[in-house]
Amino acid sequence: MGIIAEDVRRIRSVFESELASAGNLDEIQKIRVRFLGRKGEVTSLLKRLGALPPEERPEAGRVLNELRDSMEEDISRKESECEGKEVALRESGEWTDVTLPGRGRPWGAFHPVAQIAQEAIDIFASMGFSVAYGPEVEDDFHNFEGLNIPPHHPARDMQDTFYLENSLLLRTHTSPVEVRSMKKWGAPLRIIVPGKTFRRDSDQTHSPMFHQLEGLLVDENISLAHLMGCLEAFANRIFGRNLAARYRGSYFPFTEPSLEMDVECVVCSGKNPSCRICKGTGWLEISGLGMTHPNVLRAGGIDPTRYNGFAWGMGLDRIAMLKYGLNDLRVFFEGDLTFLNSTGGDR
Amino acid sequence: MLVSLNWLRELVDIPVDIETFAKRLTDTGTEVEGIEEPVPLFRGALTAKVDTIEIHPSRQDLFVLGIDASGGRRAVCITAARNLREGDIVPWGPPGSILANGTEITTRDFEGVISEGMVLSAEEIGLPEIADEFGILRLDPGTPPGEDVRKALGLDDAILEISITPNRGDLLSMVGIAREVAAVFPEAALKPLAPVIPPRAESLEAFRGITLDDPDCPYYALGAIDNVQIKPSPVTARVRLLLSGMRPISNVVDATNLVMLLIGQPLHAFDSAGLPDSEITVRSARKGEMILTLDGKTRIFEEADLLITSGGKPIGLAGVMGGEESEISGSTSRVLLESANFQSIRISRTSRKLGLPSEAAYRFARFVDPFKVEPALAIAMDLMVSWGAGVFGGWIASGDPGCATRKVTLSSGLLEKIISTGDLDMATTILRRLGITTADTDPLKRVYEIPSARPDISIEEDLVEEVARIRGYDLIKPALPPVLHSTGDITDRMRAERAVRSTAMARGYSEVITYSFVSPASISALRFPDTDIRSRPVALSNPLSVDISVLRTTLIPGLVQAALKNIRSGWRGPIRMIETGMVFIGKGEEVEEILKMGGCVCPGMDTRSPWGEQAVDDLHSVASDVMAIFASRGKTLKLVPGSEPFGHSGKTARAIVDGYDTGYLLELKPEIESEFELPSAMYLFELDMEPLIRGGNAVFGEVRKYPPVYRDISLIAEEGVCASDILELIRGLAGPFLENVRLFDVYTGKGIPEGKRSLAFSLAYRDPEKTLRDEDVDRTHGRLRELLMEKGIKLR
CATH class of the missing domain: 2.40.50.140 (Nucleic acid-binding proteins)
Structure with missing residues (x-):
């Protein structure tokens, strides 16, 4: 028994000093193996129990088991102490530069006109208008005659036209789709027509290709008030606030009466006499509009004695310029990435 | 049109300041585009x-x-x-x-x-x-x-630049503007112009007469001024002409121009000695007839042109321009002054065809009131006489001006429907100010007399417009249209376009819109053979420049041009551009429009990054982008080796969707790449939008209850054998439990014989009914290996 007791004391003292000096979980694990492992020192002592005289065995067994349990307890305590320290160290000792650029491809860029078209379409769709399309290469009937513009009519001078062979032309407005849609769907009808249009014109505010959004509503008992209601709702939504609107008389062969709509300058609200956007007038022209001419309804196969309607056309490029504060229309179609990606992208 | 405010004040009161005047005129449809003071600096003389x-x-x-x-x-x-x-x-x-x-x-x-x-x-x-x-x-x-x-x-004036819409020919004169001003401002009194018209003569001395041989000239008057002395007109008349935008020439010509500006009736003065015969006939041209016009150009006519002739020879182009031979000169002793009416369309057609937009043609094309013929002639002759240009020699006429008024009915119901008030008394008051009268007092319906000067008013809606614009559109209270018959639909085409936009943008693409017309050279640069329909674009008859003279048959030229522009202006980053739009294919008489989606990708010049070299865009990254776009509409896109005339012969893929060739994805042919002096490879794709429009939402799979088991397989294939073929082969041979095959490694080099490559796939097996046991999978997978070896595939 004496031998065992001495061993226990020795082991205990070595164990305690080793454990005290252990700095991490690995070292603690080594200590566990050295003392409590299959070939560990305590385990070896336990194996020697059988060699003791039978009367000493119970006491020696109890002592050894106590030793093992208390060591197990010490190791566990030490382990959780160490773990806590290591977790704390992981936060205090590690760092990453969160300002590094994101890895992988950045977001691209939308085209201002396509974006405006999408927003405009959604606004009008919420008012019950459906999208309609028509060809960009048109014939004379749909682009002119069906819209109450006979050959040699001076109104043709209002729109300088690109012609192709075979008396085809590039549509000068989205209005041809009015007649096509009336023929296709009849009345009642609510459509919007977003699309490319072409005129033989090029300067800072005119591009030979541009985009219009046409609208047509045909129903019974339709008034100018309804037209104004739709367009003002649109203007307020697309520019994000309630804008004053005003109307002026105008002339389009396919509407009667014909009007122009201006909205309060989205930049200066009329408060800046040298405003670059409204040129100090306080107003921005945004749409031509009017009540559909009976001849146009007839060209679309609709009985003008029963139905009437209204139509408008607006330049999407112009609305994009106003909304995003841009001043040169031609850059829209050059694909310049410094212009398009001014909000993001990598270069 | 330039309008002198001083001159206008001689014809009508202007009861408000000039800004208010301009604004209210603009609001009613006669847009005042500018106000200018003549020679503003000149002071104190x-x-x-x-x-x-x-x-x-x-x-x-x-x-x-x-x-x-x-x-x-x-x-x-x-x-x-x-x-x-x-x-x-x-x-x-x-x-x-x-x-x-x-x-x-x-x-x-x-x-x-x-x-x-x-x-x-x-x-x-x-x-x-x-x-x-x-x-x-x-x-x-x-x-x-x-x-x-x-x-x-008369320089203490303000000159208004007024834009007159094509329907308002009546406003191309001072008296017309004055009438409109009197209508817009109820407090403005019109000072009527009432010229004394001397009695018409039976004939002119030494002149046989006028013959009207074409219905497009309903009325023709001719006055004679004798003992003519051509001099400059009075200085004040010259200034007035100049402020109205016309050049002074001589007393006779200036008088005709001043009267045209005043009344709106174009006049023409002939030198009587320049007429081949002492008669005038108005008739259609005979094909091939010609004349030297006042601007010194020879004009050759067609039957559609209307001529003023004398002795069988043309002396003028009716309503457009006179001939040089009968031009007024210093030696003119007798002037024959033409005041006539010609049909609008006829004059418009000739003027447009010949590219001759004279002041006269401009007015006739927009309609001139036939009842202006006589007053204009009278005022002009009076002016010439008072300026000492000659003595009055009488006037004659042929034809007649037609009806002075036309009747149009306006109902209270339509007025109410359109402008939300049906008050016909209010309408009558406004219309009277425009010279439109009625004797009716019916509250529901009235018949109005429209003066001949207003041919633009022919239907009820025209009267509604007159009432509405003068009354003021701002009085109408906006309201949303009441009844919704159906909901608004953005259509599948728009949904497809939006899917392209959002997916491409999320993957780093910039959306571009390029011109639908391109240069012929940009298409031929793509080396389409003659048999390829894309080599023959539809041409514009009147392009603005050769750079935009043909309709694109493919989106590629526009995209390439945009990419080159960016590269040449110093863009170093990756270029990823996407465009959706029409291409145009000529098919006989027709032009077919096909909606395409196209893209252009160039890897960036500077690929450094904090994590080492960036992943560089290449054909495979672009493939993944295009597949993602199709996947967003529930479509699977398969690539197979293929060709395009401008594609790298070893790096061109055809895109197959729903079993059909839908387009291509390629690396630009090196020869073209060096022609463009590109600093790196360029990847291009162009696909039909049709499958995307047909497509709908993404497709979802079933939830699986039992876990998959994974096995790899690695094999050696001849270079040139496509991974997708082997993948298909594995799919076909692996039995019912194969759920997915994924290529995870492609290797050539050490350990692999020359001309071959190693491909490694990961296979996922799963039984939907139960958990697969290892030994089942081993048996299935082993069988697959045997079958592959039987097919001659060498496994590693």
């Missing part, structure tokens, strides 16, 4: 009489003038001009006054003689066009001395 003219004591080339500006203002002025006589009235700029170019006039010493200011030429006043001789501007005799020259010449 007075009219003065030349009392004495002496030669300078020491300078033979100078004259010393003694001038009298009345009210005791006398002065000495030195001039070099030789055109003055004692008694002439001249503009005198006293010291301190300012010339049109902003120069201040001072006192100057001319070798001992002090010039107190200077007498002025037309150029110094800022109106060189009104000069009729070299030297000082001599004002009209009778001009009182001592007056401000601005007032004496």
Whole structure:
């Protein structure tokens, strides 16, 4: 028994000093193996129990088991102490530069006109208008005659036209789709027509290709008030606030009466006499509009004695310029990435 | 049109300030685009009489003038001009006054003689066009001395630039504008112009008569001015013409132009001696007839043109321009003055065809009231006589001006429907101000008499517009249309376009819109063979420039051009551009429009990053982008080796969707790449949007209850054998439990024989009904290996 007791004391003292000096979980694990492992020192002592005289065995067994349990307890305590320290160290000792650029491809860029078209379409769709399309290469009937513009009519001078062979032309407005849609769907009808249009014109505010959004509503008992209601709702939504609107008389062969709509300058609200956007007038022209001419309804196969309607056309490029504060229309179609990606992208 | 406010005030009161005037006119549809003061800097000059003219004591080339500006203002002025006589009235700029170019006039010493200011030429006043001789501007005799020259010449004016819409031919005259002003401002009184029209003669002396041989000339009047003396017209008349945008020419011509501006009726003066015969016939041209017009150009006619002829020969192009042979000249002794009406469309057609937009043609094309023929002739002849251009020689006419009014009915119901008020009394009041009258008092329906000057009013809606615009559109209270018959649909096409946009943008693409027309060279650069329909674009008949002269048959040229522009302007980052839009294919008489989606990708020049080299865009990254776009509409896109004339022969893929060839994805042919001097490879794709439009939402799979088991397989294939073929082979042979095959490694090099490559796939097996046991999978997978080896595939 004496031998065992001495061993226990020795082991205990070595164990305690080793454990005290252990700095991490690995070292603690080594200590566990050295003392409590299959070939560990305590385990070896336990194996020697059988060699003791039978009367000493119970006491020696109890002592050894106590030793093992208390060591197990010490190791566990030490382990959780160490773990806590290591977790704390992981936060205090590690760092990453969160300002590094994101890895992988950045977001691209939308085209201002396509974006405006999408927003405009959604606004009008919420008012019950459906999208309609028509060809960009048109014939004379749909682009002119069906819209109450006979050959040699001076109104043709209002729109300088690109012609192709075979008396085809590039549509000068989205209005041809009015007649096509009336023929296709009849009345009642609510459509919007977003699309490319072409005129033989090029300067800072005119591009030979541009985009219009046409609208047509045909129903019974339709008034100018309804037209104004739709367009003002649109203007307020697309520019994000309630804008004053005003109307002026105008002339389009396919509407009667014909009007122009201006909205309060989205930049200066009329408060800046040298405003670059409204040129100090306080107003921005945004749409031509009017009540559909009976001849146009007839060209679309609709009985003008029963139905009437209204139509408008607006330049999407112009609305994009106003909304995003841009001043040169031609850059829209050059694909310049410094212009398009001014909000993001990598270069 | 340029409108002199002073002239307008002679015809109608203007009861408000000029800004309000311009705004209200604009609101009613007659847009005032600008207001300008003529020669704004010119200030302080007075009219003065030349009392004495002496030669300078020491300078033979100078004259010393003694001038009298009345009210005791006398002065000495030195001039070099030789055109003055004692008694002439001249503009005198006293010291301190300012010339049109902003120069201040001072006192100057001319070798001992002090010039107190200077007498002025037309150029110094800022109106060189009104000069009729070299030297000082001599004002009209009778001009009182001592007056401000601005007032004496009518320069104390405001010139309105007014845009007249094509339906309002009646507004292309001062009297028309005056009528409109009187309608817009109820408080403005119209000062009617009531010319005395001398009685019409049976015939003119030494003139056989007028023959109207074409219904497009319903009425033709001709006046004679005899003993003609061609001179400049009065200075004030010249100034008025100039302020209205026309050049002064001579008394006779200026009179015709002033009357056209006043009344709107174009007139033409013939030199009687230039007529081949003493008669005038109006008729259609015979094909091939020709004339030298006043602008010095030879014009060849077709039957559609309407001519003024004499003795069988053309002397003028009706309503457009006269001929040179009968042009007024210094030796003209008899003027035959034409005042006639011609049909709008006929004149418009000739004028547009010949590219001859004269003031006369512009007005006739927009309609001239036939009832203006006689008053215009009377006023013009009166003016010529009063200017001493000649003596009145009578007038004759042929045809008749037709009906003076036309009836149009307006119902209270339509008025109410359109402008939300059906008050016909209000309508009648407004219309009367426009010269439109009615005797009716019915509250529901009235018949109005429309004057011949307003052909644009022919239906009820036209009357509604007149009432609405004068009453003011702002009085209408906006409201949303009441009944919704269906919901608004953005359509599948728009949904497809949006899927392309959002997916591509999320993957780093910039959306571009390029011109639908391109240069022919940009298409031929793509090397399409003649048999390829894309090699023959539809051409514009009247392009703005060759760079945009043909309709694109593919989106590629526009995209490539945009990419090149970016590269050349120093863009170093990756280029990823996407566009959706139409391409145009000529098919006989028709042009087919096909909606395409196209893209252009170039890897960036600078690939450094904090994590080492960035993943560089290549054909495979672009493939993944395109597949993602199709996947977003529930479509699977398969690539197979293929070709395109401008594609790298080893790096071009055809895109198969729903079993159909839908387009291509390729690396640009190296030869073209070097032609464009590209710094790196360029990847291009173009696909039909049709499958995306047909497609719908993404497709979802079933939830699986039992876990998959994974096995790898690695094999060696001949280079050139496509991974997708082997993948298909594995799919076909692996049995029912194979759920997915994924290629995870492609290797050539050490350990792999030359000309071959190693491909490694990960296979996922799963039984939907139960958990697969390892030994089942081993058996299935082993069988697959055997089958592959039987097919001659070498496994690793």
